Amino acid sequence: MCLGLAGRVVAWTEGNDLGDVEIGGTVRAINMALLEAPVRPGDWVLIHSGFALEPMTADEARDAMALLGGPGAEGLMDG
Numbered sequence: 001m002c003l004g005l006a007g008r009v010v011a012w013t014e015g016n017d018l019g020d021v022e023i024g025g026t027v028r029a030i031n032m033a034l035l036e037a038p039v040r041p042g043d044w045v046l047i048h049s050g051f052a053l054e055p056m057t058a059d060e061a062r063d064a065m066a067l068l069g070g071p072g073a074e075g076l077m078d079g
Contacts, residue, residue, distance in 0.1 A: 005023055005024075006064045006065055009045060011041055012039065018032065021045065
């Protein structure tokens, strides 16, 4: 079974392979090379094994975090 996590893009410049993504309150460098469309800070992405696989809506991110019972899932969209 594969597990993907929702992360919010903090910083990324198109053309760079790595972007900063917040996952559960921690910012990590994530490989963005697999994304077909550019994302901007504040956008959500589905992450697996250090790679952003696809953009997510805020609702999809909230549902994914709630399903996993991740820390801060209740206040996910605050700020």
